Amino acid sequence: MKIFTGAQIRELDKYTIEHEPIKSIDLMERAARALTRAITDRWGNCTKVVVFAGPGNNGGDALAVARMLAERKYSVSVYLFNISGKLSDDCTTNRQRLTECKAVKEFTEVINEFDPPKLESGMLVVDGLFGSGLNKPLAGGFASLVKYINQSSATVVSIDVPSGLMTEDNTYNVRANIIKANVTFTLQNKKLSFFFPENQKFIGELNVLDIGLSKDGMKSLSTHYSVLEESELYPRILHRGDYSHKGDMGHALIIAGSYGMAGAAILATKACLRSGVGKVTVCTPRRNNDIMQVSVPEAVMCIDKEETYFSEAVDATDFDAIGIGPGLGQQESSAIALITQIRRTQAPIVIDADGLNMLSSHRAWLQQLPHGIIMTPHPKEYERLAGNHFSDSYERLASAMDMAERLHAFIILKGHYSALCMPDGNIVFNPTGNAGMATAGSGDVLTGIITGLLARGYKQADACLLGMYLHGLSGDIAAQSLGVESVVASDLINYLPQAFKHLYGIVS
Numbered sequence: 091m092k093i094f095t096g097a098q099i100r101e102l103d104k105y106t107i108e109h110e111p112i113k114s115i116d117l118m119e120r121a122a123r124a125l126t127r128a129i130t131d132r133w134g135n136c137t138k139v140v141v142f143a144g145p146g147n148n149g150g151d152a153l154a155v156a157r158m159l160a161e162r163k164y165s166v167s168v169y170l171f172n173i174s175g176k177l178s179d180d181c182t183t184n185r186q187r188l189t190e191c192k193a194v195k196e197f198t199e200v201i202n203e204f205d206p207p208k209l210e211s212g213m214l215v216v217d218g219l220f221g222s223g224l225n226k227p228l229a230g231g232f233a234s235l236v237k238y239i240n241q242s243s244a245t246v247v248s249i250d251v252p253s254g255l256m257t258e259d260n261t262y263n264v265r266a267n268i269i270k271a272n273v274t275f276t277l278q279n280k281k282l283s284f285f286f287p288e289n290q291k292f293i294g295e296l297n298v299l300d301i302g303l304s305k306d307g308m309k310s311l312s313t314h315y316s317v318l319e320e321s322e323l324y325p326r327i328l329h330r331g332d333y334s335h336k337g338d339m340g341h342a343l344i345i346a347g348s349y350g351m352a353g354a355a356i357l358a359t360k361a362c363l364r365s366g367v368g369k370v371t372v373c374t375p376r377r378n379n380d381i382m383q384v385s386v387p388e389a390v391m392c393i394d395k396e397e398t399y400f401s402e403a404v405d406a407t408d409f410d411a412i413g414i415g416p417g418l419g420q421q422e423s424s425a426i427a428l429i430t431q432i433r434r435t436q437a438p439i440v441i442d443a444d445g446l447n448m449l450s451s452h453r454a455w456l457q458q459l460p461h462g463i464i465m466t467p468h469p470k471e472y473e474r475l476a477g478n479h480f481s482d483s484y485e486r487l488a489s490a491m492d493m494a495e496r497l498h499a500f501i502i503l504k505g506h507y508s509a510l511c512m513p514d515g516n517i518v519f520n521p522t523g524n525a526g527m528a529t530a531g532s533g534d535v536l537t538g539i540i541t542g543l544l545a546r547g548y549k550q551a552d553a554c555l556l557g558m559y560l561h562g563l564s565g566d567i568a569a570q571s572l573g574v575e576s577v578v579a580s581d582l583i584n585y586l587p588q589a590f591k592h593l594y595g596i597v598s
């Protein structure tokens with residue numbers, strides 16, 4: 091599903107108006123009907139409603155919703171903020187319709203003085219001050235109103251976007267001046283800023299309402315950002331021939347685990363084995379040998395000459411993919427072995443965890459990474475890799491997008507919505523996964539899955555998309571059965587077969 095910018099939403103509006111065709115005011119009426127339905131489905135008409143409308147089309151939506159609620163016998167008080175004496179055309183028409191509607195008991199047009207109404211628990215505030223047309227942080231009277239609403243105990247429903255929140259970049263926004271909604275009813279598509287964890291407290295529970303914008307219009311607009319849809323994976327899935335033998339299914343190499351961190355190697359290796367690959371070899375220090383042999387009997391061992399850490403690059407000629415980094419430690423000799431390994435390897439590579447940390451300590455090496463390399467940092471690992479601190483997720487994502495393009499790399503920024511930044515500048519958010527996956531070892535499992543998929547024959551982009559999706563799906567199935575509090579990384583491996591079965595079940 092594409093994620094449109096504010097400017098593209100305006101384009102889509104125009105396209106729908108011209109091609110459906112539909113008058114702009116009727117499109118607003120359609121949006122207001124969808125919003126009203128969503129509100130009346132949840133709150134009965136004994137709920138007292140206070141509507142705050144701004145000067146643009148977000149305010150127009152709010153005025154239309156106020157009228158529709160009043161017609162359905164809700165007690166509605168409406169405040170329209172017309173400070174600059176300039177309303178959008180559709181907002182003006184809806185002001186007219188509202189004043190003609192006898193059911194509306196209280197309508198105040200605020201021109202300068204504003205005496206705020208009492209907001210109490212049990213009341214519903216409809217926030218229609220600003221939506222996708224906000225072009226600077228809120229200040230002055232609007233900022234005071236937002237603070238007044240936020241400190242009240244009323245329930246707040248935001249139309250389209252919590253007022254004050256930008257649809258994309260909030261790096262320089264004033265966070266105290268953004269509505270904290272309990273529920274946001276957004277129109278047609280999720281906005282980019284909804285994918286960033288620090289904005290969740292403004293959005294509350296998110297619901298997307300279909301307002302019938304042109305499907306052709308959406309298809310023809312190209313976007314940099316999208317959310318992965320399961321159906322996009324179906325044509326990418328590789329099928330195993332009935333007569334396949336393990337030699338056809340790929341040979342993966344996992345380089346992981348220093349002494350005391352054998353668990354990371356075990357998790358990555360098991361996840362790799364569960365991802366359809368024919369054979370997995372693990373390179374790990376001597377002292378991990380016994381525990382590895384016992385824990386993952388299916389894996390072949392390639393023991394490093396050092397007792398406790400990775401010290402020597404492996405001959406990679408026979409491997410179809412390499413995953414390197416989980417629990418590897420950050421010894422200087424491991425760093426040298428890491429870059430030697432990267433230089434020597436022709437097969438696709440996934441770097442994670444300490445592999446990334448060691449690259450961060452030798453940032454000049456980034457230029458030597460082969461095109462198509464996959465890196466899977468969590469936010470802190472990415473900051474170290476970029477050598478920069480970012481003030482928010484948008485800034486971090488923009489930097490990762492730039493790095494992916496410069497290095498021709500695939501960078502998966504892990505998080506609530508993991509984001510795959512591709513070398514062509516596109517970014518895909520993964521919709522699966524849950525808070526239960528914020529647990530040690532979860533990343534090692536992802537490294538194992540992607541390495542397994544690469545060795546199995548998937549191209550980098552497909553391995554990343556499928557890997558992120560399956561990893562999250564397995565977490566969702568695990569959480570369903572165990573509860574989010576109790577999920578641990580090994581559960582992600584245990585439920586991985588069900589995630590695979592789900593996808594393969596649909597396409598076979």
Ligand SMILES: NC(=O)C1=CN([C@@H]2O[C@H](COP(=O)(O)OP(=O)(O)OC[C@H]3O[C@@H](n4cnc5c(N)ncnc54)[C@H](OP(=O)(O)O)[C@@H]3O)[C@@H](O)[C@H]2O)[C@H](O)CC1
Pocket residue numbers: 099100102103117118121144145146147148149150151178219220221222223224225226227228229232249250251277278303
């Ligand atoms: N396709 C759809 O999704 C539809 C969406 N609808 C609704 O329309 C809004 C977007 O409407 P728009 O008029 O473009 O924008 P807003 O209502 O959000 O705000 C524009 C007005 O706000 C002023 N503005 C902007 N920033 C500030 C600020 N920081 N402080 C004060 N005023 C501000 C701006 O004035 P300028 O002079 O600065 O331009 C405008 O007056 C969308 O969110 C939906 O709710 C349609 O109803 C249906 C289709």
Ligand SMILES: [K+]
Pocket residue numbers: 148217218219220221248249250251252253
């Ligand atoms: K709003």
